[in-house]
Amino acid sequence: MLSIKDLRASVDGKEILKGINLEIKPGEVHAIMGPNGSGKSTLSHVLSGRDGYEVTGGSVTYNGGDLFELEAHERARAGVFLAFQYPVEIPGVNNMYFLKAAVNAKREQEGKPEMDSMEFLTLVREKMGLLKMKPDFLHRNVNEGFSGGEKKRNEILQMAMLEPNLCLLDETDSGLDIDALQIVAEGVNALRSPERSFVVVTHYQRLLDYIVPDFVHVLAHGRIVKSGGRELALELEEKGYGWIEEQAA
Amino acid sequence: MSATEHFAAQVRNAPRAGDVAWLNQTREQALASFEELGLPTTRNENWKYTAIKPIEKKAFQAVDGAVSAADIEPFLFEGLDADLMVFVNGAYAHGLSKIGADGVRIASLSAVLADDAASVESYLGKIADPRASGFSALNTAGLVDGAFVHAGRNQVAPRPLHLLFVSSGDDAFSQPRNLIVAGEGSAVSVIEHYVTLGEGSHFTNAVTEISVAANADVKHYKVQQESDKAFHIATMQAEQARDARLASYQVSLGGAIARNDINTRLVGEGAEATLNGLYLVDGRQHMDFHTNIEHVVPHCISRENFRGVLDGRGRGVFNGKVHVYEKAVKTDSEMSNKNLLLSKNAEIDTKPELEIYNDDVKCAHGATIGQLDEVHMFYLRSRGIDPTAARSLLVFAFANEVLQSLPLEAVRQSLEKTLIARLPKADHLDELVQ
Numbered sequence: 001m002l003s004i005k006d007l008r009a010s011v012d013g014k015e016i017l018k019g020i021n022l023e024i025k026p027g028e029v030h031a032i033m034g035p036n037g038s039g040k041s042t043l044s045h046v047l048s049g050r051d052g053y054e055v056t057g058g059s060v061t062y063n064g065g066d067l068f069e070l071e072a073h074e075r076a077r078a079g080v081f082l083a084f085q086y087p088v089e090i091p092g093v094n095n096m097y098f099l100k101a102a103v104n105a106k107r108e109q110e111g112k113p114e115m116d117s118m119e120f121l122t123l124v125r126e127k128m129g130l131l132k133m134k135p136d137f138l139h140r141n142v143n144e145g146f147s148g149g150e151k152k153r154n155e156i157l158q159m160a161m162l163e164p165n166l167c168l169l170d171e172t173d174s175g176l177d178i179d180a181l182q183i184v185a186e187g188v189n190a191l192r193s194p195e196r197s198f199v200v201v202t203h204y205q206r207l208l209d210y211i212v213p214d215f216v217h218v219l220a221h222g223r224i225v226k227s228g229g230r231e232l233a234l235e236l237e238e239k240g241y242g243w244i245e246e247q248a249a
Numbered sequence: 250m251s252a253t254e255h256f257a258a259q260v261r262n263a264p265r266a267g268d269v270a271w272l273n274q275t276r277e278q279a280l281a282s283f284e285e286l287g288l289p290t291t292r293n294e295n296w297k298y299t300a301i302k303p304i305e306k307k308a309f310q311a312v313d314g315a316v317s318a319a320d321i322e323p324f325l326f327e328g329l330d331a332d333l334m335v336f337v338n339g340a341y342a343h344g345l346s347k348i349g350a351d352g353v354r355i356a357s358l359s360a361v362l363a364d365d366a367a368s369v370e371s372y373l374g375k376i377a378d379p380r381a382s383g384f385s386a387l388n389t390a391g392l393v394d395g396a397f398v399h400a401g402r403n404q405v406a407p408r409p410l411h412l413l414f415v416s417s418g419d420d421a422f423s424q425p426r427n428l429i430v431a432g433e434g435s436a437v438s439v440i441e442h443y444v445t446l447g448e449g450s451h452f453t454n455a456v457t458e459i460s461v462a463a464n465a466d467v468k469h470y471k472v473q474q475e476s477d478k479a480f481h482i483a484t485m486q487a488e489q490a491r492d493a494r495l496a497s498y499q500v501s502l503g504g505a506i507a508r509n510d511i512n513t514r515l516v517g518e519g520a521e522a523t524l525n526g527l528y529l530v531d532g533r534q535h536m537d538f539h540t541n542i543e544h545v546v547p548h549c550i551s552r553e554n555f556r557g558v559l560d561g562r563g564r565g566v567f568n569g570k571v572h573v574y575e576k577a578v579k580t581d582s583e584m585s586n587k588n589l590l591l592s593k594n595a596e597i598d599t600k601p602e603l604e605i606y607n608d609d610v611k612c613a614h615g616a617t618i619g620q621l622d623e624v625h626m627f628y629l630r631s632r633g634i635d636p637t638a639a640r641s642l643l644v645f646a647f648a649n650e651v652l653q654s655l656p657l658e659a660v661r662q663s664l665e666k667t668l669i670a671r672l673p674k675a676d677h678l679d680e681l682v683q
Contacts, residue, residue, distance in 0.1 A: 050627050076633035088628035092646025092653075097681050101642070104677075105633035158632060221578070 001026050001063065002047075002166055008057035009046045016042045019058065024166075027194040031208055031233060032201045034219035035241040039171045040201045041085060043219070044170040047199075048082035049075050062166070073194035076102075077109035079165035083155040083172050090142040095154070098142045099124060103161050127160040131187050149180030156187040167191070167198045173207035185210030205237035218244050252305035253287040253383075258262065259310055259422060260391035267362030272392075279389035286383040296383070298566040298598050299508055299537040304480045308449035308450040309422035310323055316415050316446060318345055324413055324444045324474075329659035331411040331440070334396050338416055339423030339452075341394050352407050353437060358426055360390040361397045365562075369397060371427055376458035377486035380495055381510070384482045388424045388456040395426035395455075400465070409468075416444070416475065421451035428458050431465035433494075440470040440660060443481060445503070450478035452607040456621040457485045461493035463517060468496050470660060474667075475503040477532060484510040489549075491517030498655050499526035499555075500535050500664055512541040515549040515577075526555040527651040529671065530563030530595070536579040537566035539546060544577040544610075553584040554652045559595035573610055580610040586602035588618045589647050641672035645681070 003024040018110055031150055034040050046053050047060065051067050059065040062080065070078060088096070104114045115123075121136030128137065131153045131241060137244040159167055167229045169188070173181055188198070188211050200211055208216070208230065217224045218241075225244055226232065236244070251257075260280060288305060289296040314337040321335055332355055335345035341357035361369055375467050379389035379642060396412045414425055431437055453475065461467050467487070475481050481504040488496050501507055513522045528536045542551045559563045567586045572605035588597045601614040621643050648668055655661040665682045669675045 032270075041423065048631055050631075051623065053275060070632040071636075073633050073635050073639075076631055082631050084628070084631075088624055088645070090646065092623055092649050093642060094681070101634055101638070101677060102632035105635070109633070141359070162632070235641075 002059040002064070005060075006058035007055070007060060009042060009053050010056050011042065011053055015056065016222055017046065020222075020224060022036055022217065022224065024199065026197055029192070029198040029200060029213045030197060030215035030217055032234065033203070033205070033236055037218045039222045041170055044082055044168045044199070044201055048072060048080060048193065051115065073105070075089055076092070076162075077106050080168070080248045081162055081164035081166065083159055083170060085171040085174065087143050087151040091144050094139055095142055095144050096124075096138040099158065099161055100166070106162055115139050121207065123164075124161060126177065127157055129158060129159070130190055131157055131184055133157065140190060141172050143249045148175045149177065149183075152176060152180065152184050154183055160191060162185065165196055167196065167199065169200045171200055171201055171203060173204060178186045181207065182210060205233045208233045220245050230237050253284060255308065256288075256387055257284055259388075260387065263311060263391055263393060266359035266388045267366045268392050269362075269366045272362060272366055272652045275374045275379070276392055279374070279386045279392075283383055283386035283390050286386055287362065288383045289508035295539060299506065299535065301506065302451060303506065305340040307420060307421050307450065307452070312338050312418040312421040314417035314446070314601050315413070316342065316417055318603075320414060321345060323414060324415070324442065326395060326411070326663045328641045328661045328662070329409070329411065329657065331409045331547070333411045333413065335413045335415060336394065336423075336425060338418065339394055339425055340419045349408065352441045353369045353398060353404050353435070354521065355410060356397050357394055358397045358428065368399070369428055372430055372458060372460050376460055376488050377456055377484060378578070381484065383571040384454050385456055385484055386569065387471060388426060388454050389608065391424045391575045392426050392452070393424070395428070395678070397428050398437060398439060399430045400432055400437045402432045403434040404432065405435065405570070406437040410662050411440045411442060412497070413444060414441070414443045414455070415446055416449065416451040416453060416479065417446040417452065421449065423451070423453050425453070425455040427455070431462055431467045432461045434567040435462070435464040436466040438468040440472065440657070442472045442474070444474050445476035445479055448476045448478060450480070450505070452480045453482070455483040456526055457483070459485065459495065461487060461489045461495050463491040464494050465492060466494045468656060469498070470655065471497065471509070472658070472660070472664070473501045473503055473507060474610040477503060477505060477508075477534060481503050481507040483508070485512065487513040487522075489517060489522060492519040493517060494521045496523040496656075499524070501526070501528040501537070501538075502667065504534065504536065506535045508539075509606070510539045510541070512543075512669045514543040514545060515551070516545045518546050518548045521550040522552070524551070524555075525651050525654050527648055528555075528557045528565055528650065529561045529668070530557065532563060533561065534563045534651040536564075541567045541570040541572065542578040542582065544571070544573040544582065546574070547576065547578045547579065547580070549580060550683070551582045554651060556588075556648060557588045557597060558591065558648055559588060559597055560591040562592075562594045564595070565597040566599070567599040567600060567616070569600070569614070570604070571612060571614070573607065573612065575606040575607040578607055580612065580672070585612040586616045587645065587647075589640060590618060590620055635674070638674040642678065645669060645675065645678050649681070
C-alpha cells in the first residue's frame with residue numbers, strides 16, 4: 001500500500017524529516033508516536049501534499065506509483081485521506097455541499113456518475129448516526145462554530161463518506177474529552193477492513209486503547225527511532241519520551 | 250469646448266419637465282454650481298483615487314433608445330413579484346412599466362414635476378446637497394426624470410419596486426433622479442437596477458434621495474450591472490428621522506469606472522442604518538465607494554459591511570466615513586471592509602475615516618486585504634476538489650456573505666447565480682443557492 005524509503009523533507013530550508021522508512025500493508029494500523037516537534041505532523045502533511053514542504057530525498061510509493069507525482073487533490077481522489085489536527089473552518093460553505101463535492105470528485109475520478117441527492121442523503125445520514133451527529137449539522141458551515149469534538153467527528157464523517165484506502169489521522173485525539181474520543185474511535189474502527197490502512201499519529205497512548213494498532217513507531221528528531229507492537233505504546237506511557245530522545249540524541 | 254462646457258450645454262439644451270419657480274431656481278443654481286465646481290479632479294481629496302478623465306474625453310449626449318419588452322426580459326429578477334418602472338437612457342418608458350394600482354404612490358418624476366411639483370418641493374434637492382460634487386450639481390441642473398415613490402403614513406408597500414435603468418447606444422448620457430419618501434411608520438423596498446443593452450460605452454450620472462420618516466422602514470437595493478465600457482457615477486443620500494430604519498444593499502458588478510457615494514444622516518434618535526456592499530472588480534475596471542454616515546443625534550445605530558473581490562488589473566476604493574457629532578452620545582457604530590485580491594496586479598485602497606466628537610460612543614471598524622487562504626485551499630484540495638473549483642468555492646463563499654444579507658430572496662438568488670456564472674468550474678455552486 002505505502003512504502004516510505006529514506007524520506008527527507010524540510011520547511012524553510014530546515015530539515016524536519018531526516019530519513020523515514022516505513023512499510024504499510026493493506027489492512028494494517030500503524031501508530032506513530034513522538035514528542036512535540038519530532039516531525040509527526042510534517043510526515044502527514046508531506047504525505048497528503050500540502051504546500052510549503054520540500055521533499056529533499058527518498059521516495060514514497062503508493063499502490064505501486066510515485067506518490068509525489070500526484071497533487072494534493074489527486075492524492076485524495078486516489079484514496080489518500082488526511083484527518084486534520086486542526087480542521088479548517090470555511091465560512092459560507094455548508095457541510096452538505098462540501099461533503100457532496102468531495103464525494104463526487106472521487107466518483108468522477110473513478111468514472112462513476114455523480115451521486116444523486118437522495119442516495120447521498122441516505123448515506124450521509126447513516127454515517128452521521130454512527131458518529132452521533134445531529135441532523136442540523138449538514139446545514140451548518142464547514143466547522144464554523146463547531147466544538148473541538150464536533151470538528152474531529154466531522155473529519156471522521158468525511159473519511160467515512162470518502163472510503164479512502166489510506167487514512168492518515170493527525171492527532172485526531174488531541175483536545176478531545178473521553179466521550180468524544182470514544183465516538184471518534186468507534187467511527188474509525190467501523191472503517192477498519194482488510195483493504196484499508198491507517199496511520200495514526202498521536203502524542204498520547206490513550207487513543208490506542210480504543211484504536212488498537214498493529215505496529216507502533218516512535219518518531220524523534222525526524223527519524224523513526226523505535227518500532228514495536230502495541231506494548232511499545234504502553235511502555236512510552238509509563239516512561240515518557242525522555243529515554244527515547246536520549247537514545248536518539 | 251471643455252468637458253464642463255459640454256455638459257452644461259447638454260443640460261441647457263435638454264427638454265425640461267415642470268415650469269415652476271422653485272424648480273427652475275433649483276436647476277439654475279445647480280447649473281451655476283456645476284460651472285463653478287466643474288468635474289472633480291484627483292486633486293480633490295474625495296476623488297483622490299478616481300480619475301474621471303475618460304468621461305471628459307467622450308461626447309456624451311442625450312440619445313433616444315428603442316428598447317422592447319423582449320430586450321428587458323433578461324434583466325428581470327426571476328420569481329420577483331414587483332412593481333416595475335423602466336427608464337430608457339434616463340427617460341421613463343411607460344409602455345414597458347407595470348405598476349399595480351393598490352400600492353403606495355409610484356410615478357415618474359417627469360410626470361410629477363409637470364402636474365404636481367408641489368408634492369416633491371420639500372424633498373427634491375433638499376436631502377442631497379447639489380454642491381456635494383460637480384456630478385451632483387450636474388444631475389440637479391439637468392433634473393428631468395426618474396422615479397418618485399411616496400408611502401403615506403403607516404402604508405406598507407404590497408410589493409417591492411424594481412427600477413430598471415436601461416442604457417442603450419454608445420454615447421448615451423442619462424441622469425436619473427430618484428426620490429423615495431417613506432412617511433411615518435411606512436415600509437417600502439426599492440431596487441435601483443442599472444443595466445446596459447449591448448456593450449455600449451455610455452455615461453450614467455444618478456442621484457437618489459431618500460427621506461425616512463419616524464419609525465419608517467426602507468430597504469434599498471442598488472444593483473449596478475452596466476457594461477464594462479460604461480461610466481457610472483451615483484449618489485445616494487438618505488435622511489432618517491426618529492427610529493427610522495434604512496438598509497441599503499449595494500452590489501456593483503459592471504462599469505469601466507463606477508463611483509458610488511452612499512450617505513445617510515441620522516437626525517432622529519433611535520434611527521438605524523445598515524449599509525452593505527459587494528463589488529467584483531476585474532479586467533481594468535475601477536470601482537470606488539465612498540460612504541458617509543452622520544450620527545447627528547444620540548442613540549443611533551449604524552452597521553456597515555462591504556466586501557470586494559478584485560482580479561485582473563482591477564482597482565477598488567473604499568472610503569468609509571463615520572461622523573459622530575458632539576451631542577450624539579451613545580452612538581453605536583460598526584464598519585467592516587474586507588477585500589480579496591485574486592491577482593497580483595489588482596489593487597485596493599481602503600480607508601476608514603472616523604470623526605468622533607464625543608467620548609460616550611461605541612465605534613468599531615476594521616479593514617482587511619488578503620489573498621485566498623492557503624490553509625482553506627489545502628483543506629478543500631485534500632478532499633479531492635481541484636484547485637480551480639476550490640478557488641471558485643472560496644471566492645463565492647467570501648462574496649456571498651454580503652449577498653446573504655439581502656432580504657429579497659429572488660434578488661439574492663439571482664445575484665448569487667450571476668456571481669457563480671463569473672467563476673470558473675463553479676457549476677455545482679448552484680446547489681448553494683437556496
